Amino acid sequence: MEFRNPQSVKNPRILLLAGILALSAACQSTPKTYVSTFDSVDLNKDGRLSKEEANNYLVLGVFDVLDDNHNGELTLIEASADKDATIASEFKKRDKNGDGVISRAEALDFGLKQGIASKVFPQVDTNKDGYLSKKEVHVYYAAREDNPF
Numbered sequence: 001m002e003f004r005n006p007q008s009v010k011n012p013r014i015l016l017l018a019g020i021l022a023l024s025a026a027c028q029s030t031p032k033t034y035v036s037t038f039d040s041v042d043l044n045k046d047g048r049l050s051k052e053e054a055n056n057y058l059v060l061g062v063f064d065v066l067d068d069n070h071n072g073e074l075t076l077i078e079a080s081a082d083k084d085a086t087i088a089s090e091f092k093k094r095d096k097n098g099d100g101v102i103s104r105a106e107a108l109d110f111g112l113k114q115g116i117a118s119k120v121f122p123q124v125d126t127n128k129d130g131y132l133s134k135k136e137v138h139v140y141y142a143a144r145e146d147n148p149f
């Protein structure tokens, strides 16, 4: 597999913009950080993620991967190192105030509007109680690690 380049871990940047497979993206990049991200988006600290919280989880999981300098804002360069033209227009959609960076708030706002958790949520919520427990998230990640495709 000589074509497998070491930058592949950066591929999640596309997924932020596609906004759907964020969970697996965060997994591929930083498998350990999902726990701290989980806690940070579990706003009501009940140890489980509602759909809204899961949306934030997906957004921030990828956001933090893309935010190379960890300043809480995404520049176009951070979001699109592969210089894909479609990413530039996708970027503008998320940069609501037009200041040239996507803040976490802007990313979260866009993620909620898109309902990006709606596709992944049912797959992760294995007991169908409408919330994601840490265990459910862990199980989902573990399965992804075994089956990257």
Ligand SMILES: [Ca+2]
Pocket (backbone or CB within 6 Å): 042, 043, 044, 045, 046, 047, 048, 049, 050, 053
């Ligand atoms: Ca919660």
Ligand SMILES: [Ca+2]
Pocket (backbone or CB within 6 Å): 067, 068, 069, 070, 071, 072, 073, 074, 075, 078
């Ligand atoms: Ca940044």
Ligand SMILES: [Ca+2]
Pocket (backbone or CB within 6 Å): 094, 095, 096, 097, 098, 099, 100, 101, 102, 103, 106
């Ligand atoms: Ca902005």
Ligand SMILES: [Ca+2]
Pocket (backbone or CB within 6 Å): 124, 125, 126, 127, 128, 129, 130, 131, 132, 133, 136
């Ligand atoms: Ca559940």
